[in-house]
Amino acid sequence: MKDPASITLQYVIQTANSFLNKYHPTLSIPVPIENIVELNLNIRIVLIRDLVRNFGINAFISRAFDTIVIDDAMYSRQPDRIRFTITEEIGHLFLHKEWYKENGPKSFEDYLKWQEKIDNIIYSYIERQAKTFAGLVLMPKSCVNREWTEFARNNNLSIPCSVYNLPDTFPDVAQKFEVSAESILVRLSALKLVTVPDGFWKKTKR
Amino acid sequence: MTKSQVSTSTTFGEFFRQKRLSLGLTLRAFCERYGYDPGNISRLERNILLPTLSDEKLAGYASALKIERDSEEWVVFHDLAHAAKGKIPSDLRNDDEIAKMLPAFFRTMRNKKIDKEKLEKLIELLKK
Numbered sequence: 001m002k003d004p005a006s007i008t009l010q011y012v013i014q015t016a017n018s019f020l021n022k023y024h025p026t027l028s029i030p031v032p033i034e035n036i037v038e039l040n041l042n043i044r045i046v047l048i049r050d051l052v053r054n055f056g057i058n059a060f061i062s063r064a065f066d067t068i069v070i071d072d073a074m075y076s077r078q079p080d081r082i083r084f085t086i087t088e089e090i091g092h093l094f095l096h097k098e099w100y101k102e103n104g105p106k107s108f109e110d111y112l113k114w115q116e117k118i119d120n121i122i123y124s125y126i127e128r129q130a131k132t133f134a135g136l137v138l139m140p141k142s143c144v145n146r147e148w149t150e151f152a153r154n155n156n157l158s159i160p161c162s163v164y165n166l167p168d169t170f171p172d173v174a175q176k177f178e179v180s181a182e183s184i185l186v187r188l189s190a191l192k193l194v195t196v197p198d199g200f201w202k203k204t205k206r
Numbered sequence: 207m208t209k210s211q212v213s214t215s216t217t218f219g220e221f222f223r224q225k226r227l228s229l230g231l232t233l234r235a236f237c238e239r240y241g242y243d244p245g246n247i248s249r250l251e252r253n254i255l256l257p258t259l260s261d262e263k264l265a266g267y268a269s270a271l272k273i274e275r276d277s278e279e280w281v282v283f284h285d286l287a288h289a290a291k292g293k294i295p296s297d298l299r300n301d302d303e304i305a306k307m308l309p310a311f312f313r314t315m316r317n318k319k320i321d322k323e324k325l326e327k328l329i330e331l332l333k334k
Contacts, residue, residue: 034232045233047248048331060309072245100310108305115320
């Protein structure tokens with residue numbers, strides 16, 4: 001059981017690699033995450049209405065870690081985004097379940113108090129680790145390297161190239177992985193295949 | 207699944223889901239292949255939405271689930287649909303079940319934690 005504060009990037013990478021080795025050793029893309037979740041892990045996918053509208057969240061994994069609840073409309077209309085979200089929730093299962101079982105609320109009555117008292121810093125670690133896990137699983141390093149090398153060759157791009165030199169066809173690479181263009185860019189940047197200047201993300205988010 | 211394999215506690219929704227999974231189909235794949243609305247199938251599998259008793263619609267579900275007409279599974283499928291019709295959906299979910307379905311981690315995009323009012327609202331949503 002690892003405390004979220006002590007989970008390193010290396011540990012998240014190892015966990016994601018173990019996950020892929022076990023559930024998707026062929027590393028074909030797109031990674032069939034919904035198949036893995038429902039058919040291999042036997043996790044129930046439950047769709048409910050208005051989750052985004054009422055709570056501002058796309059999805060969550062249940063306290064029992066056996067169900068992922070997803071906003072009904074988003075599931076149908078934004079499958080690529082939901083793939084990422086589902087994988088984040090699986091990240092919680094593989095990275096945080098044991099810690100949660102030990103330290104999380106023990107009863108329904110305790111639930112609200114626990115949510116209230118959990119440290120915001122711990123929460124931000126938990127969320128970031130799950131997000132990183134999702135990126136690693138949906139965009140395996142060897143696949144990204146292979147696809148990017150081909151894309152760069154076809155578009156006369158150097159490696160690394162600046163984000164500002166990316167051609168309009170750049171989202172085609174994201175499509176191969178069935179993730180958003182932003183997600184693949186984060187991954188490319190982490191793998192040092194694309195250079196992203198300081199402050200770039202702040203500018204694009206505004 | 208034959209009649210002898212179906213426990214007395216099996217519901218229509220659970221039977222439906224197990225059949226779908228046994229065919230190797232995710233919720234999305236099943237709905238895309240047969241043109242069903244994923245939200246409705248999800249609610250059907252959770253027994254929130256009662257199954258129709260229309261022969262035509264039930265036969266459509268059965269066909270999608272590869273249940274052969276007049277087989278033992280066909281009988282079980284129809285029996286469970288009729289049994290479900292006699293139940294009140296909300297009675298199928300007790301507080302413990304709902305409590306287990308609450309989010310392990312809950313923080314909204316606006317970085318707000320959940321309060322009691324929101325929790326009650328979420329519980330209501332989980333029942334739908």
